[in-house]
Amino acid sequence: MRRITLFIVSFITWYLLTWPYNFQTGKMDWQIFFVGLLFSLLAAVLFVEVFTRTPLKFFALKRYFWAVCYIPVLFYYMLLANLDVVYRVIHPKMPIRPGIVRVKTTLKSESAKAALANSITLTPGTLSVDITEDNHLYIHWINVKSTEEEEATKSIVLRFENILKKIFD
Amino acid sequence: MNEVIGIVFFGIGVAFNFFGCLGLVRFPDIYNRLQAGTKCVTFGTIFILLGVLIYSGFTSLGIKAVLCLVFILLTSPTAAHAISKGAHRSGVRLWKESIIDRYREEVKPVEGEKADA
Amino acid sequence: METVLQVYFAVLFLCCFMCIYRIGRGPTAPDRTVAIDILGIVVVGFCALMAIITGKDFYMNVAITWALLSFIGTIALAKYLEGRGFDE
Numbered sequence: 001m002r003r004i005t006l007f008i009v010s011f012i013t014w015y016l017l018t019w020p021y022n023f024q025t026g027k028m029d030w031q032i033f034f035v036g037l038l039f040s041l042l043a044a045v046l047f048v049e050v051f052t053r054t055p056l057k058f059f060a061l062k063r064y065f066w067a068v069c070y071i072p073v074l075f076y077y078m079l080l081a082n083l084d085v086v087y088r089v090i091h092p093k094m095p096i097r098p099g100i101v102r103v104k105t106t107l108k109s110e111s112a113k114a115a116l117a118n119s120i121t122l123t124p125g126t127l128s129v130d131i132t133e134d135n136h137l138y139i140h141w142i143n144v145k146s147t148e149e150e151e152a153t154k155s156i157v158l159r160f161e162n163i164l165k166k167i168f169d
Numbered sequence: 170m171n172e173v174i175g176i177v178f179f180g181i182g183v184a185f186n187f188f189g190c191l192g193l194v195r196f197p198d199i200y201n202r203l204q205a206g207t208k209c210v211t212f213g214t215i216f217i218l219l220g221v222l223i224y225s226g227f228t229s230l231g232i233k234a235v236l237c238l239v240f241i242l243l244t245s246p247t248a249a250h251a252i253s254k255g256a257h258r259s260g261v262r263l264w265k266e267s268i269i270d271r272y273r274e275e276v277k278p279v280e281g282e283k284a285d286a
Numbered sequence: 287m288e289t290v291l292q293v294y295f296a297v298l299f300l301c302c303f304m305c306i307y308r309i310g311r312g313p314t315a316p317d318r319t320v321a322i323d324i325l326g327i328v329v330v331g332f333c334a335l336m337a338i339i340t341g342k343d344f345y346m347n348v349a350i351t352w353a354l355l356s357f358i359g360t361i362a363l364a365k366y367l368e369g370r371g372f373d374e
Contacts, residue, residue, distance in 0.1 A: 214331040
């Protein structure tokens with residue numbers, strides 16, 4: 001099952017990278033197509049060890065619906081983050097109060113934690129530094145509002161956690 | 170029409186890239202530089218690649234631009250995370266006017282400590 | 287249209303020079319690593335604009351490859367800073 005999933009994923013990637021079908025003439029370049037099949041098979045046989053352990057999650061369509069819902073949320077916060085950084089860069093006195101705080105997350109799986117850390121890095125004023133074993137994240141905050149763990153968690157983590165829980169768990 | 174929208178997207182992207190690099194020069198310590206650089210330059214490059222998609226439509230160029238966009242969106246925060254962790258472990262301290270450093274209080278650095286930056 | 291694109295190229299050149307300033311000046315090694323990472327992403331945008339202005343598709347392949355290699359190089363440098371081996 002893992003091999004078949006890896007084959008499908010790598011073949012889709014190959015198809016998007018090379019795009020053998022030509023829209024104007026309507027012809028298919030079969031040479032590239034079959035080379036892609038061959039190399040996807042090779043990848044599926046050789047590199048199955050480093051692939052995910054739960055391949056059935058790739059076919060759960062509900063996750064993709066939530067992922068599409070997640071894109072506008074992420075985009076809105078990225079826009080806010082960039083305007084924030086631009087304001088701090090242009091301002092002649094640079095109004096920054098940096099520091100590293102600790103927050104707690106309740107997400108379980110590894111990929112969900114990775115997605116949470118990446119989202120935190122892209123959103124206003126925060127940068128994830130480390131994740132520990134017991135579900136704590138250390139976050140560099142450019143404008144520290146509170147040094148307590150509870151309040152920092154409330155203002156950094158909670159706005160992503162609910163929707164990420166629906167995608168990954 | 171598509172070309173004009175594409176050019177506007179390129180303009181927004183290039184402006185964010187410029188402010189990100191300005192932050193890279195102006196901010197006082199490495200963590201703040203990493204924030205400015207990663208956020209603004211990632212967002213600017215994403216806008217440039219979206220502009221390529223709008224400018225050229227769904228040809229092979231546009232589809233490659235989408236692949237490149239997804240790849241940058243996944244890898245750029247990961248690289249920033251790796252650099253910040255490596256810098257903190259190698260003993261680079263925060264800026265001298267920082268408020269708090271919980272990571273230093275609770276996790277020991279691997280190497281011997283350097284002088285305060 | 288051409289003129290606007292050339293202005294964009296000039297601004298991106300300025301961005302590259304700011305990154306190079308930080309690479310040369312940066313007081314510690316992680317500063318230089320950050321500047322190299324940012325320079326890689328700026329060059330990806332540069333290649334995308336290049337594909338538009340020349341109308342040749344293969345500049346986009348250059349951009350994708352540059353993004354991959356820059357990411358791997360940054361990760362290797364970060365591991366080196368942390369004082370660990372590359373195979374962890």
